[in-house]
Amino acid sequence: MNVQVISxxxxxxxxxxxxxxxxxxxxxxxELSAENLxxxxxxSPATASTSLTNGAVVQFQKQSVKSGL
Numbered sequence: 854m855n856v857q858v859i860s861x862x863x864x865x866x867x868x869x870x871x872x873x874x875x876x877x878x879x880x881x882x883x884e885l886s887a888e889n890l891x892x893x894x895x896x897s898p899a900t901a902s903t904s905l906t907n908g909a910v911v912q913f914q915k916q917s918v919k920s921g922l
Contacts, residue, residue, distance in 0.1 A: 854905050858883060860913040870911075877901040879911055889916045 858868040862885055873879050876899055880887055891914045892899045
């Protein structure tokens with residue numbers, strides 16, 4: 854599968870990533886840890902095990918930390 858990846862770790866630039874089937878595959882290819890990430894696929898909440906479709910848009914954002922709770 855070919856997907857587009859938008860991630861905080863590269864300044865939000867769109868990356869084309871090939872040869873991936875799950876979000877975990879994408880994380881491995883771009884060398885990013887899933888820890889403290891908010892993951893979306895085509896604007897829907899996702900996890901590392903989420904299966905991808907060709908042309909999907911995968912987004913990674915840092916999870917906001919709430920202190921004092």
